[in-house]
Amino acid sequence: MDLYEYQGKELFKRFGIPVSDGRLATTPQEARAAAEEIGGQVVVKAQVLTGGRGKAGGVKLAEDSADAEAKAKDILGLDINGHVVRKLWIERASDIAKEYYLSITFDRGAKKPLYMLTTEGGVEIEQVAEQNPDALARLHVDPLEGFQPYQARRLIYGSGIDDPNEQKQLLGIVEKLYRCFVESDAMLTEINPLIVTPEGEVRALDSKFTVDDSALFRHPDIAEMRDVEAADPQERLAREKGVTYVKLDGDVGILGNGAGLSMSTVDVVVVAGGKPANFCDLGGGGDAQGVVDALEVITSDEQVRSIFFNIFGGITRCDEVARGILTALDQMKIELPIVVRLDGTNAEEGRRILADAAPPNLYVEPTMLEAAQRAVELAA
């Protein structure tokens, strides 16, 4: 789960990482009131779960509260990479002398948290890593040993930061960020830029924060931060129904059982020359209610022109899955063509059950590729 800048900063603040004073606003009036409370110059920042908002005009300096209201009007409703701005973070403007970068990522390859620190902040870190790798100090932490202060020193010396006042503040921030990363079950905590003001104060000016979905059960406060309204309507419905679903951009609706087989199904539809509308994993079983829920989500996408069921029966036998599909179709009015491919345990019986019941819009195909081809034809 990705957090907005203001939510990430809220967590930073809880762990003692310095951030600027700010307020959330969802209307120009609220932006004005927030700017009044803060006083002086403020920055009006679009809250969107995507990068590049600065270039898209989503971050603007305002001279006073009236200006903040005007800037908020400009930014609210902007479409930034497909994300419509509905929330603003109004923050006290900062004078910036230097821009650093500090992050901890969950390094799957090394199976350890990875620190990165560089004095070349404010730009994409991939760019720094590519163009000037020596400027990037990197350090892994042993997950059982945890953070040790020498690691912060190595990181800071390694990055070439030599101002003793900055070093001192950074020692604290580096340590606090580790606690924040681990105790929030984060997959990513990134401060870019980590600024130094002309007075020498080090502060987080932005946040990028991703939390492990599997750990949300022990972070009810973070789980509540999820902005359900920002999600795609189909993905939102899927979440409510507990269906594993990812919206894609085509017209062939896809329903498979198991994550790997469902991903493979999406690929095979592309191989057959079609455009998948979604990824949807029914899970291991094939009970009628699961099929109904998944179909409701898939057919709520108006772009869908045909539906491809790709089922491999293992412990859940194909005859049971076939009955589940028929029960589900009985409960729903679906006029779209449905192509079913059943394979595995009792596949023949499953196919026969479907053929016998044969609703006119149901097509049974023997292989994944043939079924994909049929679904693509029917979507055309």
Next chain:
Amino acid sequence: MAVIVDRDTRLVVQGLTGSEGRFHGLRNRNYGTNVVAGVTPGKGGQDVEGIPVFNTVAESVAEAGANTTLIFVPARFATDAIYEAVDAGIGTVICITEHIPAHDMLRVHTYIRGRGVTMIGPNCPGVLSPGKANVGIIPAEIFSEGAIGLVSRSGTLTYQIGHELTQLGLGNSTIVGIGGDPIVGSSFIDVLTRFEADPETEVIVLVGEIGGDEEEKAARYVVDHVTKPVLAYIAGFSAPPGKTMGHAGAIISGSAGTAQAKKEALEAVGIEVGTTPTEVAQLVSDRFRVHS
């Protein structure tokens, strides 16, 4: 031979008295796996159709001689169950549980590696050595005995490929589902090492998917360490970046972890990558018949 589980496996099922644990534990026993014990704290002294239940894993080791555990414990208690098994002296841990927090698995991984324990999973279907032992939830009836080692991050996709192999008259030495999470106990390389050393395995099929770089690492490893033919399949060519595709570990982060990059890494070292599961099975059939 076969790898990880075989006739020497003495299995304890942690969570045997739960519905999943009972269903699959008994299925595993019916297949012929030597299921010697179950563990459910507070239910020691009971039995599940003759399988004795103990309060602790240590008791199942001392009294029933368990050497392998199958874990069906819910996610929030699963890491505790893993540590308990390792500390009781269990050498092989197979964890089916899905949704274990990734940070917990970082610590578990570091812990078990320091103790020489073999762990498969979490979020995996388990391990099946046809004709010998089935530990987990793999539908054994669709697989047959043979010489193909199959290692995969996905369950149903593995069943699909195994089923197609069976249709082509080819069987498996062992099927290892390593799991779909970002951090799993055994990597492709760990399992490749075992297949290379296993005299029963003649061909290896690797089934990968988007996310992480374990397929790329496996490709580099094969060059110097694997003499047996390896074939591969990768799922997720059409997956959008930043979206979790069913498995917690199946996510393209930025430009890292794409199916295309994995395919290229594998092909660069001469490993053929099938376009569909059917094509992979066909490729194996072609290759296998050349080699045997």
